[in-house]
Amino acid sequence: MSNPTAAILIIGDEILSGRTRDINMYHIAGTLSSVGIDLMEARVVSDDKSAIINAVRDLSKQYDNVFTSGGIGPTHDDITADCVAEAFGAHLSVRDDARSLLKAHYESQGKELTEERLRMARIPEGAVLIENPISIAPGFSLENVHVMAGVPRIFAVMVDKLLLRIETGNVMSSETIRVDLPESAISSPLRKIAEDNSELSIGSYPFEENGGYGANIVIRGFDLDAIKTAVQSVRQAFDL
Protein backbone atom coordinates (compact mmCIF):
# COMPACT_ATOMS: atom_id res chain seq x y z
CA MET A 1 0.00 0.00 0.00
CA SER A 2 1.35 3.38 -0.91
CA ASN A 3 1.49 6.40 1.33
CA PRO A 4 -1.07 9.22 1.23
CA THR A 5 0.06 12.07 -1.03
CA ALA A 6 -0.03 15.79 -0.39
CA ALA A 7 0.63 19.25 -1.75
CA ILE A 8 1.24 22.46 0.14
CA LEU A 9 -0.22 25.71 -1.16
CA ILE A 10 1.31 28.86 0.29
CA ILE A 11 -0.77 31.99 -0.18
CA GLY A 12 1.62 34.85 0.07
CA ASP A 13 2.53 37.94 -1.91
CA GLU A 14 5.30 38.48 0.62
CA ILE A 15 7.07 35.31 -0.52
CA LEU A 16 6.71 36.10 -4.23
CA SER A 17 7.94 39.66 -3.80
CA GLY A 18 11.09 38.37 -2.10
CA ARG A 19 10.27 40.21 1.12
CA THR A 20 9.99 37.07 3.22
CA ARG A 21 11.79 33.78 3.00
CA ASP A 22 9.44 30.82 3.25
CA ILE A 23 9.61 28.70 6.35
CA ASN A 24 6.21 26.94 6.38
CA MET A 25 6.97 24.87 3.28
CA TYR A 26 10.23 23.77 4.79
CA HIS A 27 8.55 22.98 8.10
CA ILE A 28 5.70 20.91 6.66
CA ALA A 29 8.02 19.06 4.28
CA GLY A 30 9.99 17.74 7.24
CA THR A 31 6.89 17.03 9.30
CA LEU A 32 5.13 15.09 6.53
CA SER A 33 8.26 13.03 5.85
CA SER A 34 8.28 12.06 9.51
CA VAL A 35 4.71 10.68 9.38
CA GLY A 36 4.77 9.00 5.98
CA ILE A 37 2.71 11.46 3.95
CA ASP A 38 4.42 12.00 0.59
CA LEU A 39 4.70 15.68 -0.28
CA MET A 40 4.53 15.70 -4.09
CA GLU A 41 4.29 19.39 -4.88
CA ALA A 42 4.53 22.83 -3.32
CA ARG A 43 3.06 26.00 -4.76
CA VAL A 44 3.17 29.64 -3.82
CA VAL A 45 0.50 31.90 -5.30
CA SER A 46 -0.33 35.54 -4.66
CA ASP A 47 -3.28 36.89 -2.65
CA ASP A 48 -5.38 36.74 -5.81
CA LYS A 49 -8.82 35.19 -5.90
CA SER A 50 -8.65 33.29 -9.18
CA ALA A 51 -5.05 32.17 -8.57
CA ILE A 52 -6.06 30.64 -5.23
CA ILE A 53 -9.26 29.03 -6.51
CA ASN A 54 -7.50 27.50 -9.52
CA ALA A 55 -4.67 26.13 -7.41
CA VAL A 56 -7.05 24.65 -4.82
CA ARG A 57 -9.10 22.90 -7.52
CA ASP A 58 -6.05 21.67 -9.41
CA LEU A 59 -4.16 20.34 -6.38
CA SER A 60 -7.16 18.85 -4.58
CA LYS A 61 -7.92 16.73 -7.66
CA GLN A 62 -4.35 15.43 -7.89
CA TYR A 63 -3.41 14.65 -4.31
CA ASP A 64 -4.93 13.05 -1.22
CA ASN A 65 -4.34 16.16 0.88
CA VAL A 66 -3.79 19.85 0.22
CA PHE A 67 -2.43 21.94 3.06
CA THR A 68 -2.74 25.70 2.76
CA SER A 69 -0.86 28.36 4.66
CA GLY A 70 -1.85 32.01 5.02
CA GLY A 71 -4.71 34.35 4.30
CA ILE A 72 -7.15 33.44 7.08
CA GLY A 73 -6.73 36.53 9.28
CA PRO A 74 -9.16 39.43 9.63
CA THR A 75 -7.65 41.90 7.14
CA HIS A 76 -8.87 42.80 3.64
CA ASP A 77 -6.18 40.70 1.97
CA ASP A 78 -7.22 37.54 3.84
CA ILE A 79 -9.33 35.78 1.22
CA THR A 80 -8.32 32.14 1.56
CA ALA A 81 -11.51 30.95 3.29
CA ASP A 82 -13.65 32.63 0.61
CA CYS A 83 -11.59 31.07 -2.16
CA VAL A 84 -11.54 27.53 -0.75
CA ALA A 85 -15.30 27.69 -0.18
CA GLU A 86 -15.83 28.91 -3.74
CA ALA A 87 -13.49 26.25 -5.18
CA PHE A 88 -15.88 23.60 -3.82
CA GLY A 89 -19.10 25.57 -4.23
CA ALA A 90 -19.62 25.57 -0.45
CA HIS A 91 -21.51 28.29 1.40
CA LEU A 92 -19.33 30.44 3.69
CA SER A 93 -20.71 32.17 6.78
CA VAL A 94 -20.04 32.75 10.46
CA ARG A 95 -20.46 29.41 12.14
CA ASP A 96 -21.63 28.99 15.73
CA ASP A 97 -18.82 26.70 16.83
CA ALA A 98 -16.14 29.07 15.56
CA ARG A 99 -17.99 32.11 16.93
CA SER A 100 -18.11 30.53 20.41
CA LEU A 101 -14.37 29.90 20.39
CA LEU A 102 -13.59 33.50 19.43
CA LYS A 103 -16.18 34.97 21.80
CA ALA A 104 -14.74 33.11 24.79
CA HIS A 105 -11.22 34.07 23.76
CA TYR A 106 -11.85 37.80 23.38
CA GLU A 107 -14.08 37.97 26.46
CA SER A 108 -11.33 36.40 28.56
CA GLN A 109 -9.12 39.28 27.43
CA GLY A 110 -11.80 41.87 28.15
CA LYS A 111 -12.13 42.56 24.42
CA GLU A 112 -15.14 42.74 22.21
CA LEU A 113 -15.90 40.30 19.40
CA THR A 114 -16.07 42.99 16.72
CA GLU A 115 -17.43 42.45 13.23
CA GLU A 116 -13.85 42.35 11.93
CA ARG A 117 -12.83 39.68 14.43
CA LEU A 118 -15.96 37.74 13.58
CA ARG A 119 -14.66 37.43 10.01
CA MET A 120 -12.32 34.77 11.41
CA ALA A 121 -15.37 32.66 12.39
CA ARG A 122 -16.47 32.35 8.77
CA ILE A 123 -16.21 28.64 8.00
CA PRO A 124 -17.49 26.84 4.91
CA GLU A 125 -20.51 24.60 5.32
CA GLY A 126 -19.45 21.00 5.90
CA ALA A 127 -15.92 21.88 7.02
CA VAL A 128 -14.25 20.41 10.10
CA LEU A 129 -12.41 22.88 12.34
CA ILE A 130 -8.66 22.72 12.90
CA GLU A 131 -7.72 23.73 16.42
CA ASN A 132 -5.51 26.77 16.98
CA PRO A 133 -4.39 26.72 20.61
CA ILE A 134 -2.29 29.87 20.17
CA SER A 135 -4.45 32.62 18.69
CA ILE A 136 -7.71 30.57 18.78
CA ALA A 137 -9.10 31.61 15.35
CA PRO A 138 -9.55 28.13 13.86
CA GLY A 139 -8.50 26.68 10.54
CA PHE A 140 -10.65 24.12 8.76
CA SER A 141 -10.65 21.09 6.52
CA LEU A 142 -13.06 21.20 3.59
CA GLU A 143 -13.04 18.00 1.55
CA ASN A 144 -9.32 17.18 1.31
CA VAL A 145 -8.10 20.78 1.72
CA HIS A 146 -6.74 21.79 5.11
CA VAL A 147 -6.66 25.55 5.67
CA MET A 148 -4.20 26.92 8.21
CA ALA A 149 -2.70 30.21 9.35
CA GLY A 150 0.47 31.68 7.88
CA VAL A 151 2.24 32.82 11.04
CA PRO A 152 4.89 30.09 11.35
CA ARG A 153 4.41 29.13 15.00
CA ILE A 154 0.64 28.97 14.58
CA PHE A 155 0.94 27.07 11.30
CA ALA A 156 3.19 24.48 12.95
CA VAL A 157 0.80 23.87 15.85
CA MET A 158 -2.21 23.60 13.56
CA VAL A 159 -0.36 21.03 11.44
CA ASP A 160 0.33 18.99 14.59
CA LYS A 161 -3.35 19.12 15.59
CA LEU A 162 -4.47 18.18 12.08
CA LEU A 163 -2.10 15.22 11.84
CA LEU A 164 -3.87 13.61 14.79
CA ARG A 165 -6.93 12.97 12.62
CA ILE A 166 -5.78 12.46 9.02
CA GLU A 167 -4.34 9.29 7.54
CA THR A 168 -0.59 8.93 7.75
CA GLY A 169 1.68 6.30 6.20
CA ASN A 170 4.92 4.42 6.41
CA VAL A 171 8.01 6.42 7.11
CA MET A 172 10.83 6.13 4.60
CA SER A 173 14.30 5.61 5.93
CA SER A 174 17.18 7.42 4.37
CA GLU A 175 20.95 7.45 4.39
CA THR A 176 23.16 10.23 3.11
CA ILE A 177 26.69 9.65 1.85
CA ARG A 178 28.92 12.61 1.17
CA VAL A 179 31.23 12.21 -1.81
CA ASP A 180 33.91 14.82 -2.36
CA LEU A 181 34.00 14.46 -6.12
CA PRO A 182 32.20 16.46 -8.81
CA GLU A 183 29.00 14.83 -10.02
CA SER A 184 30.51 14.26 -13.45
CA ALA A 185 33.03 11.89 -11.82
CA ILE A 186 30.42 9.82 -9.99
CA SER A 187 27.48 9.76 -12.36
CA SER A 188 28.33 6.58 -14.25
CA PRO A 189 28.73 4.19 -11.27
CA LEU A 190 25.84 5.90 -9.51
CA ARG A 191 23.55 5.35 -12.47
CA LYS A 192 24.28 1.64 -12.32
CA ILE A 193 23.63 1.50 -8.57
CA ALA A 194 20.32 3.32 -9.09
CA GLU A 195 19.33 0.87 -11.83
CA ASP A 196 20.27 -2.11 -9.65
CA ASN A 197 18.15 -0.76 -6.78
CA SER A 198 15.04 0.48 -8.52
CA GLU A 199 12.93 -0.04 -5.38
CA LEU A 200 14.98 2.71 -3.71
CA SER A 201 15.04 6.41 -4.50
CA ILE A 202 18.66 7.43 -5.07
CA GLY A 203 19.34 11.13 -5.53
CA SER A 204 22.51 13.10 -6.03
CA TYR A 205 22.57 16.64 -4.63
CA PRO A 206 25.62 18.59 -5.73
CA PHE A 207 27.24 21.21 -3.56
CA GLU A 208 30.12 23.61 -3.78
CA GLU A 209 32.39 24.09 -0.81
CA ASN A 210 35.66 25.99 -0.52
CA GLY A 211 36.00 26.09 -4.29
CA GLY A 212 35.55 22.33 -4.71
CA TYR A 213 32.55 20.30 -5.83
CA GLY A 214 30.93 17.38 -4.11
CA ALA A 215 27.59 15.65 -3.86
CA ASN A 216 25.40 14.22 -1.18
CA ILE A 217 24.05 10.87 -2.29
CA VAL A 218 20.69 10.33 -0.61
CA ILE A 219 19.24 6.83 -0.59
CA ARG A 220 15.62 6.56 0.50
CA GLY A 221 13.28 3.64 0.84
CA PHE A 222 11.24 1.40 3.11
CA ASP A 223 13.55 -1.63 3.19
CA LEU A 224 16.41 -1.06 5.62
CA ASP A 225 18.44 -3.99 4.31
CA ALA A 226 18.15 -2.76 0.74
CA ILE A 227 19.32 0.71 1.84
CA LYS A 228 22.27 -0.83 3.69
CA THR A 229 23.29 -2.79 0.60
CA ALA A 230 23.04 0.29 -1.62
CA VAL A 231 25.12 2.31 0.84
CA GLN A 232 27.80 -0.39 0.64
CA SER A 233 27.72 -0.23 -3.15
CA VAL A 234 28.19 3.54 -3.10
CA ARG A 235 31.06 3.29 -0.61
CA GLN A 236 32.78 0.65 -2.71
CA ALA A 237 32.29 2.56 -5.96
CA PHE A 238 33.99 5.66 -4.59
CA ASP A 239 36.53 4.07 -2.24
CA LEU A 240 34.90 5.50 0.89
Added chain:
Amino acid sequence: MSNPTAAILIIGDEILSGRTRDINMYHIAGTLSSVGIDLMEARVVSDDKSAIINAVRDLSKQYDNVFTSGGIGPTHDDITADCVAEAFGAHLSVRDDARSLLKAHYESQGKELTEERLRMARIPEGAVLIENPISIAPGFSLENVHVMAGVPRIFAVMVDKLLLRIETGNVMSSETIRVDLPESAISSPLRKIAEDNSELSIGSYPFEENGGYGANIVIRGFDLDAIKTAVQSVRQAFDL
Protein backbone atom coordinates in the same frame (compact mmCIF):
# COMPACT_ATOMS: atom_id res chain seq x y z
CA MET B 1 2.11 48.93 -19.84
CA SER B 2 2.28 46.10 -17.39
CA ASN B 3 5.41 44.28 -16.33
CA PRO B 4 6.46 40.91 -17.73
CA THR B 5 5.24 38.03 -15.57
CA ALA B 6 7.10 34.97 -14.40
CA ALA B 7 6.95 31.70 -12.52
CA ILE B 8 9.76 29.75 -10.92
CA LEU B 9 9.78 25.96 -11.10
CA ILE B 10 12.08 24.23 -8.64
CA ILE B 11 12.87 20.63 -9.48
CA GLY B 12 13.90 19.04 -6.26
CA ASP B 13 13.04 15.96 -4.25
CA GLU B 14 15.37 17.31 -1.57
CA ILE B 15 13.08 20.30 -0.96
CA LEU B 16 9.90 18.18 -0.85
CA SER B 17 11.44 15.64 1.52
CA GLY B 18 12.33 18.43 3.92
CA ARG B 19 16.04 17.66 3.66
CA THR B 20 16.97 21.04 2.19
CA ARG B 21 15.48 24.45 2.77
CA ASP B 22 14.90 26.32 -0.47
CA ILE B 23 17.06 29.32 -1.20
CA ASN B 24 16.76 29.70 -5.00
CA MET B 25 13.09 30.70 -4.86
CA TYR B 26 13.88 33.31 -2.26
CA HIS B 27 16.84 34.57 -4.28
CA ILE B 28 15.02 34.89 -7.59
CA ALA B 29 11.96 36.49 -5.94
CA GLY B 30 14.13 39.34 -4.70
CA THR B 31 16.06 39.62 -7.96
CA LEU B 32 12.95 39.74 -10.15
CA SER B 33 11.37 42.38 -7.89
CA SER B 34 14.45 44.51 -8.40
CA VAL B 35 14.15 44.43 -12.21
CA GLY B 36 10.38 44.75 -12.59
CA ILE B 37 9.48 41.20 -13.55
CA ASP B 38 6.39 40.15 -11.59
CA LEU B 39 6.79 36.72 -10.01
CA MET B 40 3.25 35.33 -9.98
CA GLU B 41 3.80 31.76 -8.89
CA ALA B 42 6.39 29.36 -7.53
CA ARG B 43 6.25 25.59 -7.74
CA VAL B 44 8.35 22.77 -6.42
CA VAL B 45 7.95 19.38 -8.08
CA SER B 46 9.86 16.14 -7.62
CA ASP B 47 12.42 14.64 -10.00
CA ASP B 48 9.59 12.94 -11.86
CA LYS B 49 9.23 13.10 -15.62
CA SER B 50 5.53 13.69 -15.97
CA ALA B 51 5.42 16.11 -13.02
CA ILE B 52 8.11 18.25 -14.65
CA ILE B 53 6.61 18.12 -18.15
CA ASN B 54 3.13 19.02 -16.89
CA ALA B 55 4.43 21.91 -14.80
CA VAL B 56 6.52 23.30 -17.69
CA ARG B 57 3.57 23.18 -20.07
CA ASP B 58 1.14 24.65 -17.57
CA LEU B 59 3.37 27.50 -16.40
CA SER B 60 4.79 28.41 -19.81
CA LYS B 61 1.24 28.93 -21.10
CA GLN B 62 0.29 31.20 -18.20
CA TYR B 63 3.33 33.45 -17.77
CA ASP B 64 5.78 35.39 -19.91
CA ASN B 65 8.76 33.60 -18.36
CA VAL B 66 9.35 30.35 -16.54
CA PHE B 67 12.62 29.96 -14.67
CA THR B 68 13.65 26.47 -13.64
CA SER B 69 16.19 25.44 -11.04
CA GLY B 70 17.84 22.05 -10.73
CA GLY B 71 18.18 18.78 -12.55
CA ILE B 72 20.69 19.70 -15.29
CA GLY B 73 23.75 17.92 -13.95
CA PRO B 74 25.28 14.66 -15.23
CA THR B 75 23.66 12.16 -12.84
CA HIS B 76 20.80 9.75 -13.51
CA ASP B 77 18.30 11.92 -11.61
CA ASP B 78 19.04 14.97 -13.78
CA ILE B 79 16.17 14.87 -16.23
CA THR B 80 15.16 18.52 -16.56
CA ALA B 81 16.62 19.07 -20.05
CA ASP B 82 14.88 15.95 -21.35
CA CYS B 83 11.57 17.03 -19.82
CA VAL B 84 11.68 20.64 -21.07
CA ALA B 85 12.57 19.41 -24.57
CA GLU B 86 9.70 16.93 -24.47
CA ALA B 87 7.27 19.56 -23.15
CA PHE B 88 7.82 21.53 -26.37
CA GLY B 89 8.36 18.56 -28.69
CA ALA B 90 11.95 19.69 -29.33
CA HIS B 91 14.75 17.31 -30.24
CA LEU B 92 17.46 16.96 -27.56
CA SER B 93 21.04 16.06 -28.40
CA VAL B 94 24.64 17.06 -27.74
CA ARG B 95 25.12 20.41 -29.39
CA ASP B 96 28.45 21.61 -30.81
CA ASP B 97 28.46 24.97 -29.02
CA ALA B 98 27.86 23.37 -25.62
CA ARG B 99 30.32 20.57 -26.35
CA SER B 100 33.06 23.11 -27.20
CA LEU B 101 32.52 24.92 -23.92
CA LEU B 102 32.80 21.73 -21.90
CA LYS B 103 35.72 20.37 -23.92
CA ALA B 104 37.77 23.53 -23.36
CA HIS B 105 36.86 23.55 -19.67
CA TYR B 106 37.83 19.95 -18.95
CA GLU B 107 40.96 20.11 -21.14
CA SER B 108 42.16 23.17 -19.22
CA GLN B 109 41.91 21.03 -16.09
CA GLY B 110 43.67 18.09 -17.74
CA LYS B 111 40.46 16.08 -17.62
CA GLU B 112 38.67 14.09 -20.26
CA LEU B 113 35.27 15.00 -21.68
CA THR B 114 33.70 11.66 -20.79
CA GLU B 115 30.36 10.44 -22.06
CA GLU B 116 28.82 11.30 -18.68
CA ARG B 117 30.17 14.84 -18.78
CA LEU B 118 28.95 15.18 -22.34
CA ARG B 119 25.41 14.65 -21.07
CA MET B 120 25.62 18.26 -19.86
CA ALA B 121 26.05 19.39 -23.50
CA ARG B 122 22.63 18.02 -24.46
CA ILE B 123 20.63 21.10 -25.47
CA PRO B 124 17.21 21.16 -27.15
CA GLU B 125 17.06 22.22 -30.79
CA GLY B 126 16.32 25.93 -31.08
CA ALA B 127 17.38 26.77 -27.51
CA VAL B 128 19.64 29.69 -26.60
CA LEU B 129 22.44 28.92 -24.14
CA ILE B 130 22.61 30.56 -20.70
CA GLU B 131 26.18 31.21 -19.65
CA ASN B 132 27.56 29.52 -16.54
CA PRO B 133 30.87 31.20 -15.69
CA ILE B 134 31.35 29.03 -12.60
CA SER B 135 31.06 25.39 -13.59
CA ILE B 136 30.72 26.06 -17.36
CA ALA B 137 27.96 23.50 -18.15
CA PRO B 138 25.41 25.87 -19.72
CA GLY B 139 21.74 26.35 -19.06
CA PHE B 140 19.36 27.21 -21.87
CA SER B 141 16.23 29.10 -22.83
CA LEU B 142 13.71 27.15 -24.89
CA GLU B 143 10.71 29.26 -25.90
CA ASN B 144 9.90 31.16 -22.68
CA VAL B 145 11.42 28.58 -20.32
CA HIS B 146 14.84 29.33 -18.84
CA VAL B 147 16.63 26.27 -17.49
CA MET B 148 19.28 26.80 -14.83
CA ALA B 149 21.36 24.83 -12.35
CA GLY B 150 20.21 24.13 -8.80
CA VAL B 151 23.44 24.82 -6.90
CA PRO B 152 22.60 28.21 -5.37
CA ARG B 153 25.72 30.16 -6.32
CA ILE B 154 25.58 28.88 -9.90
CA PHE B 155 21.83 29.50 -10.13
CA ALA B 156 22.33 33.10 -9.01
CA VAL B 157 25.03 33.83 -11.59
CA MET B 158 23.02 32.23 -14.40
CA VAL B 159 20.01 34.38 -13.46
CA ASP B 160 22.22 37.48 -13.66
CA LYS B 161 23.49 36.46 -17.11
CA LEU B 162 19.97 35.68 -18.32
CA LEU B 163 18.54 39.01 -17.13
CA LEU B 164 20.90 40.83 -19.49
CA ARG B 165 18.88 39.58 -22.46
CA ILE B 166 15.25 39.17 -21.40
CA GLU B 167 12.67 41.91 -21.08
CA THR B 168 12.44 43.59 -17.71
CA GLY B 169 9.91 46.14 -16.44
CA ASN B 170 9.21 48.95 -14.04
CA VAL B 171 10.32 48.50 -10.49
CA MET B 172 7.67 48.84 -7.82
CA SER B 173 8.46 50.95 -4.81
CA SER B 174 7.40 49.79 -1.41
CA GLU B 175 7.12 51.07 2.13
CA THR B 176 6.69 48.95 5.22
CA ILE B 177 5.03 50.21 8.39
CA ARG B 178 5.22 48.16 11.53
CA VAL B 179 2.10 48.26 13.69
CA ASP B 180 2.27 46.68 17.14
CA LEU B 181 -1.37 45.75 17.28
CA PRO B 182 -3.07 42.46 16.43
CA GLU B 183 -4.51 42.37 12.93
CA SER B 184 -8.03 42.20 14.31
CA ALA B 185 -7.53 45.69 15.77
CA ILE B 186 -6.31 47.24 12.52
CA SER B 187 -8.31 45.47 9.85
CA SER B 188 -11.24 47.89 9.65
CA PRO B 189 -9.29 51.16 9.04
CA LEU B 190 -6.83 49.28 6.85
CA ARG B 191 -9.61 47.92 4.66
CA LYS B 192 -10.80 51.49 4.05
CA ILE B 193 -7.28 52.69 3.19
CA ALA B 194 -6.87 49.80 0.75
CA GLU B 195 -10.20 50.65 -0.90
CA ASP B 196 -9.25 54.35 -1.15
CA ASN B 197 -5.93 53.43 -2.79
CA SER B 198 -6.91 50.71 -5.21
CA GLU B 199 -3.96 51.50 -7.51
CA LEU B 200 -1.62 50.36 -4.72
CA SER B 201 -1.11 46.89 -3.34
CA ILE B 202 -1.58 47.03 0.43
CA GLY B 203 -0.84 43.87 2.36
CA SER B 204 -0.85 43.04 6.04
CA TYR B 205 1.66 40.46 7.25
CA PRO B 206 1.05 39.42 10.84
CA PHE B 207 3.87 38.44 13.15
CA GLU B 208 4.24 37.23 16.69
CA GLU B 209 7.01 38.61 18.86
CA ASN B 210 7.68 38.18 22.57
CA GLY B 211 4.15 36.90 23.10
CA GLY B 212 2.51 39.89 21.41
CA TYR B 213 1.02 40.25 17.96
CA GLY B 214 1.73 42.86 15.33
CA ALA B 215 1.65 43.30 11.59
CA ASN B 216 3.85 44.74 8.90
CA ILE B 217 1.77 46.82 6.53
CA VAL B 218 3.42 46.73 3.13
CA ILE B 219 2.36 49.32 0.55
CA ARG B 220 3.58 48.68 -3.00
CA GLY B 221 3.08 50.55 -6.22
CA PHE B 222 4.62 52.60 -9.01
CA ASP B 223 3.49 56.07 -7.89
CA LEU B 224 5.73 57.39 -5.12
CA ASP B 225 3.35 60.20 -4.17
CA ALA B 226 0.44 57.79 -3.86
CA ILE B 227 2.56 55.54 -1.63
CA LYS B 228 3.53 58.52 0.54
CA THR B 229 -0.11 59.53 0.96
CA ALA B 230 -1.12 55.99 1.89
CA VAL B 231 1.71 55.76 4.41
CA GLN B 232 0.40 58.96 6.01
CA SER B 233 -3.10 57.50 6.17
CA VAL B 234 -1.81 54.38 7.91
CA ARG B 235 0.22 56.42 10.39
CA GLN B 236 -2.79 58.59 11.19
CA ALA B 237 -5.15 55.64 11.54
CA PHE B 238 -2.93 53.96 14.13
CA ASP B 239 -1.48 57.04 15.87
CA LEU B 240 2.07 56.31 14.67
